[in-house]
Amino acid sequence: MLVxxxxxxxxxxxxxxxxxxxDRVGHEASVKAVVLQVNSPGGDVxxxxxxxxxxxxxxxxxxxxxxxxxxxxxxxxxxxSTAADRIYAHPTTLTADIGVFALxxxxxxxxxxxxIHYSGIATTRNANAMSPFSPLGKNVQKALQAMxxxxxxxxxxxxxxxxxxxxxxxxxxxxxxxxSGLDAYHLGLVNAxxxxxxxIQEAAKLxxxxxxxxxxxxxxxxxxxxxxxxxxNMWSLARLRDVILGENPALHGVIPMExxxxxxHEAHPYALMAYLPVK
Numbered sequence: 001m002l003v004x005x006x007x008x009x010x011x012x013x014x015x016x017x018x019x020x021x022x023d024r025v026g027h028e029a030s031v032k033a034v035v036l037q038v039n040s041p042g043g044d045v046x047x048x049x050x051x052x053x054x055x056x057x058x059x060x061x062x063x064x065x066x067x068x069x070x071x072x073x074x075x076x077x078x079x080x081s082t083a084a085d086r087i088y089a090h091p092t093t094l095t096a097d098i099g100v101f102a103l104x105x106x107x108x109x110x111x112x113x114x115x116i117h118y119s120g121i122a123t124t125r126n127a128n129a130m131s132p133f134s135p136l137g138k139n140v141q142k143a144l145q146a147m148x149x150x151x152x153x154x155x156x157x158x159x160x161x162x163x164x165x166x167x168x169x170x171x172x173x174x175x176x177x178x179x180s181g182l183d184a185y186h187l188g189l190v191n192a193x194x195x196x197x198x199x200i201q202e203a204a205k206l207x208x209x210x211x212x213x214x215x216x217x218x219x220x221x222x223x224x225x226x227x228x229x230x231x232x233n234m235w236s237l238a239r240l241r242d243v244i245l246g247e248n249p250a251l252h253g254v255i256p257m258e259x260x261x262x263x264x265h266e267a268h269p270y271a272l273m274a275y276l277p278v279k
Contacts, residue, residue, distance in 0.1 A: 001042070033064045059083070073093055078189075079155060082158060108134055
């Protein structure tokens with residue numbers, strides 16, 4: 001999952017750590033091309049856009065960038081992949097899923113179960129409109145819907161421009177639907193079917209490197225810095241949920257709770273997400 005900042009959480013792509021690595025290889029003279037392996041259901045829109053900008057900086061340095069998708073290259077992960085020169089996907093890759101939603105944690109129902117009541121005094125009617133302790137008002141819902149619609153339109157236009165596909169066709173194929181790599185290829189959403197070997201060959205070709213005259217260096221995943229408070233917040237959130245709902249340990253793995261926890265953790269106080277929930 002794509003997250004903002006440099007969060008040391010398991011199963012996430014921390015945008016800042018990833019950007020540092022991309023900028024580093026972008027500035028290294030010995031690096032002639034970059035193959036970015038993408039395996040993500042997406043996540044925070046701001047994280048996706050920030051990584052996308054880093055990919056464009058590499059291309060601006062006249063270094064081709066090829067994306068090689070694994071099992072997943074959906075939503076926000078597809079958002080950032082559109083910055084590459086070429087996108088490769090396996091026939092069974094789940095990709096595209098061009099859609100956006102706003103995530104807003106709300107504890108009103110939880111507080112009601114606990115018998116805790118919330119009250120407050122505000123200068124204007126909308127001063128506490130984004131409070132997670134009271135239900136969302138209609139005005140706030142309309143404002144969030146407008147933000148979602150605007151971001152979704154940006155996503156569609158971004159794909160249309162990057163993939164050279166008419167906007168109305170992208171809109172027809174988008175609507176938050178995930179496609180297999182094979183379908184995405186026929187729709188023009190990816191360039192070719194294949195894995196890392198094919199992506200590496202294409203990168204060398206675009207960089208005009210002769211066979212046997214270059215070496216491939218595999219970099220480890222970006223390592224975020226250690227931020228203990230975020231771990232504590234995640235642990236506290238997990239324990240609170242388990243206590244309130246009385247989760248049975250036997251049910252672990254049945255519900256993708258880790259993904260739900262990560263989504264809630266990212267919403268401070270709300271987040272625009274391009275994310276494909278998977279189990």
